[in-house]
Amino acid sequence: MRSIRRVLSLVRNLVRGGALDRDLDDELASYVEEMASRRVTQGMTAEEARRSTLADMGGVSRVRDLVRDGRRGARVEALASDVRYGWRGLAAAPIFTMTALATLALGIGATTAILSIVRAVLLQPLPYREPDRLVFVWSDLTRASYPRGPLAGPELQDLRQRCRQFEGLGAIWANTAALTGDGDPEQLRIGLVTADFFSVLGAEPLLGRTFGPEDNTPAPPPVVVIAWSLWQRRYGGDPSIIGRRILMNGAPVSVVGVMPATFRLWMPAEANVPDSLQAWRPLSSGIARAPRGQQFLRVVGRMRPGVTVDQASEEVASVGLAIGREFEYYGQSAPVFYALPLHADAVHTVRPALLAVLIGAVLLLVIACLNVANLLVARAAARRHETALRFALGATRGRLFQQRLVEGLVLSIMGAIGGLGVATIMLRLLASIRPDSLSRIEGAGLDAWAVAIAMGVAILWALFFSLAPLLEIARTSPSQSLLTGSRLAGGPVEQRTRAMLVVVEVALGLVLLVSAGLLLRASQKLAAVDPHFDTDQIMSFRLALPGSRYRSPDAIKSFSRQLSSSLVALPGVQSVGGISHLPYDDLPNWSTPYFRPETADPTTANEADARTVTPGYFETVHARLVEGRFFAESDEDGKTSVAIVDDWLARRTWPGQTAVGKRLLADPGTTGLPNTEVTVVGVVRHLRHRTPTRDVREQMYFPQWQVYRSPLAYVVRTTADPASLSGPIRQAVAKLDPQLPISDLRPLDSYGFAARGTLRFTTSLSAAFSTAALLLACIGIYGVLAYSVTRRRVELSIRRALGASRGQIVALVMREAFGLAAIGAVVGLVATIPATRVLRTQLYGVTLADPLTYAVAIPLLLTSVAVAASVPAWRATSVREVEALRE
Secondary structure, three states: OOHHHHHHHHHHHHHHHHHHHHHHHHHHHHHHHHHHHHHHOOOOOOHHHHHHHHHHHHOOOOOHHHHHHHOOOOOHHHHHHHHHHHHHHHHHOOOHHHHHHHHHHHHHHHHHHHHHHHHHHOOOOOOOOHHHHHHHHHHHHHOOEEEEEOEEEEHHHHHHOOOEEEEEEEEEEEEEEEEEEOOEEEEEEEEEOOOOHHHHOOOOOOOEEEOOOOHOOOOOOEEEOOHHHHHHHHHHHOHOOOOOOOEEEEEEEEEEEEEOOOOOOOOOOHHHOOOOOOEEEEHHHHHHHOOOEEEEEEEEEEEEEOOHHHHHHHHHHHHHHHHHHHHHHHOOOOEEEEEEEEEHHHHHOOOOHHHHHHHHHHHHHHHHHHHHHHHHHHHHHHHHHHHHHHHOOOOHHHHHHHHHHHHHHHHHHHHHHHHHHHHHHHHHHHHHHOOHHHHHHHHHOOOHHHHHHHHHHHHHHHHHOOOOHHHHHHHHHHHHHHOOOOOOOHHHHHHHHHHHHHHHHHHHHHHHHHHHHHHHHHHHHHOOOOOOOOOOOOOEEOOOOOOOOOOOHHHHHHHHHHHHHHHHHHOOOOEEEEEOOOOOOOOOOOEEEEOOOOOOOOOEEEEEEEEOOOOOHHOOOOEEEEOOOOHHHHHHOOOOEEEEHHHHHHHHHOOOOOOOOOEEEEOOOOOOOOOOOEEEEEEEEHHHHHHHOOOOOEEEEEOOOOOOOEEEEEEEEOOOHHHHHHHHHHHHHHHHHHOOOOOEEEEOOHHHHHOOHHHHHHHHHHHHHHHHHHHHHHHHHHHHOOOOHHHHHHHHHHHHHHHHHHHHHHHHHHHHHHHHHHHHHHHHHHHHHHHHHHHHHHOOOOOOOOHHHHHHHHHHHHHHHHHHOOOOOOHHHHOOHHHHHHH
16 A cells, blocks of 8 residues: 555646645745745834844745655656756757757767768678578688688588588589560579588578588579578569579479578678679589689588587598698698688678778767767856856756756767768668678668667767866856856866867867878779770670580580670670679689699699680780780681690799790590690780689680680770660670570679778778767867957957057967867877777778878868868957957
C-alpha cells in the first residue's frame, strides 16, 4: 500500500504541478502578509515590515524551491522545467543557437558517417560462419615481382593432404561466361570454384544447394549456382529456377542454387576476384594433376577450432619447403606459402585511406566542438549579470548548475539529431562517388550503433560545453556584478580561454590543410605519370567467343578480322586493336616464364607479364616502338612463333645488344612448361598496365593468331566522342553474331580513372574537411576579435581621443589576430609530424615534408585569418569616442 501511495503521490505531483504551485504561491503570499502586518504593529512601516519578512525567509524563490524539492517527483519536475528553460534560452538567442547547431551537426554528422563506413568495411565481421577462422593462402613469388601470388592445382592438393591445422581448403578463379536465351545475350563475371569452396567459406544458399562431393569430378557436371541479383534481374525471382537449364557459353547447364542477396566475396584486391560475381561453376578435380607452373588458384582455408593464424601460416610454409625438396620443378627455390586472416587481408589496401579520412573527420569534430565551446564562453560571460540577479532572487548555485548543464544537453542533443541528418545525406553522397576499391561503402548505414555513437558524442561534449557556464556561475559575485552591471562581463580569464580555443582550432585546421595539400600534390603527381600509352579518344569493350561455336583457330581468326574491318569502317574510327588484358582491369594476371634457349635450364627462368594482342593494338594506344616492328597479318602463317617484348626484358636478357631476331623459350599456352620457342620481332617501351604508381616487371606480347585468350578486349580510337560509338559497336557485333554478348563497353580512360579512385576519394574528403575546418577557425578568430573590440570600446575610444589613427587601430586588432594565428600555426606544424604519418601509404611522389605544400598552406591560413579579422578591425575604427566615454 505504501508503494501505491508513493506512485499516486508522484503522479499527482507531476499532473497537478501547476495547481500545486499556485496553492503554494497563495500560501507564501498569505504568510508574508501576516508576518508583515505583525511587524507593522511593532512600529515598522509597511515597506520595512515586508522587506524584513522576506529577508528572514531568505526570499520567496528560495522557499518555493525548498518546498518543491520536498515533493515526490520533484527532480523529474525540476528537470522538465530546466529543459523548458533551456529551450526558451536558446530560442531567445537564435543567431547563437543556429550557429552552434549548424557547427555541431557538421562535426557530428561527418564523424558519424565516416565511423559508419569504417565499421562496415573494417570492423564488421565477414558474412560467413565463424569468419575469424578463415585465412587466405598466398604463394610468395617475389622473385617474379609478385609477392602475393596464386597457387597451382597440385600445390593446393599438397596442402590438403599434408596440413592438419585446417578443416578445409577451397579455391576460386574468376572468369567470364556468355549467358544466352531468356533475353538479350549477356557476359557474366563468374567464379570457377572447387567443390568445397562454399562449405569452406561457411556460406549457405538461399535456394537449392551449393556444390558438393558429387561435383568434384574430372569432368564436372554442367551445374551452376547463381547470384541473387542475376536471379532477380534475369529471371524475376522465380523460385522454380532451381533445376532449370540455362545456356552458358552455348551449352546447357542446370541451376542448382541461388545465393542470398547479402552474399559477397570479400577477397584481397590482389586476388582479382570481384566482390559481386554473378555465377559460380565447379572446377575440374583434374587441376590436382595440372602442371605446377599453372598458378591461377586463389586459396581460402578454414582453420580448425583453437588454431591461430601464426600456426596455420607456419604449417603451410613447412609444406612449401617439403614439396620444394621433393619436386624437381622448383629447382633450388622452394615455394614459399603463407597465410593471412581473410578479413584483414581483404581490407588492407583500403584501410590506410579510411583511417586517414576518419582522422580528418575526428579533427573536424574537435574543431566544431571547440568553436561551440568558444561561443558558450562568450555567452556565459555575457550572462554574468543575469546569473548575479538570479542569485539575488534566491536561486542556489546547484540549481543554476543543473540549468546550465541541461541547456548544454539540449543544445548537444539537437546538434546530434541534426548530425544524424547530415550523416544520412553524406553516406548517400559518398556511396555515389566512392571508387571501385571501396564498393563495400554501399553496405554502410545509420544503424543503432551509429545513433549510439552520435548521442554518446553529444552527451560527452555537453559536459564539456557546460564547463564554461558552470565556472562562470562558480566565479560570480552577486554584489559586485549587480553594482558594476555588464562592464565586467568577459574579463581577462574569458578572453584567454577563448584565445586558447582559437589557437587549438587554428592548429588542427593547419593539420587538415597540410594533409589535404599533401594528398592533392600526390594526386597531381599521379595524374602526371606517363604510362607510355595513350587512352584518350578510345572506346573499349570485351568479347568472349564461346568454344561451342568457335572451335577452331580459323573460326576465331575469321571473326576477329571481320569485326576489325567492320569497326574501322565506322565514321570517325581511326584504328582498332585487341588485347587480352586492358590496362588496370581486374582480370587475373597472366604471366610466363622465359629464358634464352642456350641456357637450357628452366629453373633459371625469369617471369614476365604476358598478353595476347592483335595487329593494330599498339598503334591504337600509341605504344612507343623502340626497335623492330609491331605485329602484322603475316604473322598468322604459323611458320614461326613470334613475340614482342618490352625494353625492360630486352635490357635484362641481352644487355647492350639488339633484341630483334633473338629467340626465347616461353610458355604462351600456360602449359606449365616454358618449351615454346619464339622469335622477338619488336621491342616496345614498358607499359605501366597493372598499376599507375609503379613498374612491376618485364612484359611479353604474343599475337592472337598463335595464342587466343578469352575474353578479348577491343580498343577503338575515334576522332569523335568515344561514348557515341556505343550503339554502332553493338550493331557491328550483332550483325556478325547476334548471340554474342558485349561486356564492359566504356571509354578506355575510365580504367585509369578508377585506378586512381581511392586517392581521389581520400583527397576530396580531406579537402572538404580542411575547408570546413579553416572556415570554423576563421569564425572562431572573428568571434574572439569581435568580442575583444566590443569589450575594449572604452580603451579604443581613449586611443582615438589621444590621436591614434584608424590605421593604428586596425594594426592593433590585426596584431592580435595574427598573434593567435602564429601560435596556432606553430602548434599545428608540430602536430602535423605525427598526424600525417598515416598518409604515408597514400602519397605518390610526395614526401611528408613537401615544401610546396607548406608554402601554400601557411599563407592560405594567414590570408584566411586576415579576411576573418578585417571586419572586427573595421568596426574598431568606427567607435565614436564621445558615446563610448559616456558609457
